[in-house]
Amino acid sequence: MVASEMEKLRELSFEIGPIRPPSEGGSSSLLIRASRNCPWSLCKFCYGTPYNREKFQLRSVEEVKRDIDRAKEISELLKALAKKFGGLYRLSEIINPEFLYGKEISELDREELKNFESIVNVYSWLRAGARAAFIQDADSMILPTNMLIEVVSYLKQVFPSLERITCYARAKSLARKTLGELKELRKAGLSRLHVGLESGDDDVLKYVNKGVTSQELILASRKAKEAGFELSLYWMPGLGGKSMTKQHAINTAKVLNEVNPDFVRTRRFVPRKGTPLYEEWKRGTFELLSPHEELREIRMMVERLEITGKLCFDHFINPAYKTVLGIVWLFKQDYDGYKMPEEKARVLEIIDNGLKIDESLYVRAEELSQLSTL
Numbered sequence: 001m002v003a004s005e006m007e008k009l010r011e012l013s014f015e016i017g018p019i020r021p022p023s024e025g026g027s028s029s030l031l032i033r034a035s036r037n038c039p040w041s042l043c044k045f046c047y048g049t050p051y052n053r054e055k056f057q058l059r060s061v062e063e064v065k066r067d068i069d070r071a072k073e074i075s076e077l078l079k080a081l082a083k084k085f086g087g088l089y090r091l092s093e094i095i096n097p098e099f100l101y102g103k104e105i106s107e108l109d110r111e112e113l114k115n116f117e118s119i120v121n122v123y124s125w126l127r128a129g130a131r132a133a134f135i136q137d138a139d140s141m142i143l144p145t146n147m148l149i150e151v152v153s154y155l156k157q158v159f160p161s162l163e164r165i166t167c168y169a170r171a172k173s174l175a176r177k178t179l180g181e182l183k184e185l186r187k188a189g190l191s192r193l194h195v196g197l198e199s200g201d202d203d204v205l206k207y208v209n210k211g212v213t214s215q216e217l218i219l220a221s222r223k224a225k226e227a228g229f230e231l232s233l234y235w236m237p238g239l240g241g242k243s244m245t246k247q248h249a250i251n252t253a254k255v256l257n258e259v260n261p262d263f264v265r266t267r268r269f270v271p272r273k274g275t276p277l278y279e280e281w282k283r284g285t286f287e288l289l290s291p292h293e294e295l296r297e298i299r300m301m302v303e304r305l306e307i308t309g310k311l312c313f314d315h316f317i318n319p320a321y322k323t324v325l326g327i328v329w330l331f332k333q334d335y336d337g338y339k340m341p342e343e344k345a346r347v348l349e350i351i352d353n354g355l356k357i358d359e360s361l362y363v364r365a366e367e368l369s370q371l372s373t374l
């Protein structure tokens with residue numbers, strides 16, 4: 001009996017895109033790919049490289065629904081197996097390439113890898129309580145509203161346990177949706193949007209070719225909040241280099257204060273290979289901040305911050321220093337970060353203490369830029 005269930009599991013796969021926000025990884029969100037890649041792919045610091053610069057494609061609603069059905073079949077099989085094995089956690093012994101295919105993970109062919117990733121995603125999601133789903137890829141707001149509503153509604157219908165459905169949204173696409181459309185999406189069950197603000201400064205936004213102005217960012221974000229979405233805005237310390245550090249910090253705080261997002265997520269700028277900004281840095285036309293300069297920039301932003309949401313540093317690239325015992329991150333890495341304004345003084349104190357640590361001990365952006373896992 002177990003053998004037949006394992007056999008069926010090996011036949012079920014659905015498509016998973018390359019990235020999701022770390023917080024969605026942390027909550028083991030079910031990953032449903034409604035489109036492929038990034039429709040913009042021109043931000044100088046990213047350039048669509050997480051998606052290998054591949055062309056943007058919409059997937060059909062039928063295709064996406066089929067994937068949701070496969071995820072459902074996988075979850076039912078895993079639940080049935082869990083009953084036989086004495087609990088979901090015991091399945092970890094069989095969900096490995098050795099048991100499933102008699103091979104090492106590096107030996108799996110494309111189809112086996114897709115199958116394995118699908119099973120692992122559903123399994124982790126079940127173990128985390130089957131509460132969250134993330135709709136991929138880089139800009140789900142570019143999808144026609146009726147299509148996105150159909151996908152979200154179907155997802156909720158098939159998995160009633162879902163409490164949170166989230167996606168990435170480009171501010172430009174968000175701005176194009178009417179308040180009515182956003183309310184419809186919210187009503188269908190989409191609940192949190194992850195938006196790359198990067199900077200609130202128009203010179204920085206223009207320089208990095210974000211394709212959006214600070215005013216558009218404010219209007220789009222406010223509209224999303226008015227429609228009832230939880231909003232995660234990402235900002236990138238260091239993105240203005242040495243020449244724009246002050247205006248980057250001050251104007252980012254200004255935009256964040258105007259929006260008052262639920263989460264401000266900090267992603268320090270690290271030059272990424274294959275992007276124009278990496279080339280500019282290599283040519284010497286863009287100057288990276290030193291670790292202390294980064295901290296001073298973060299301080300300048302935080303001391304002006306007047307939001308009531310959470311300030312998070314939930315990524316390994318954020319400021320860290322080396323000790324004999326290993327790397328120590330300056331800020332806590334959890335997905336809920338620091339509650340503002342209650343913990344603002346605490347964050348400023350952490351920064352001030354961080355500035356007392358010798359700069360040579362810090363992990364520099366230059367070092368991180370050489371990592372293949374970036």
Ligand code: SF4
Pocket residue numbers: 038039040041042043046047048049138170196
């Ligand atoms: S919109 Fe997002 S994914 Fe697309 S290029 Fe810009 S940062 Fe990258």
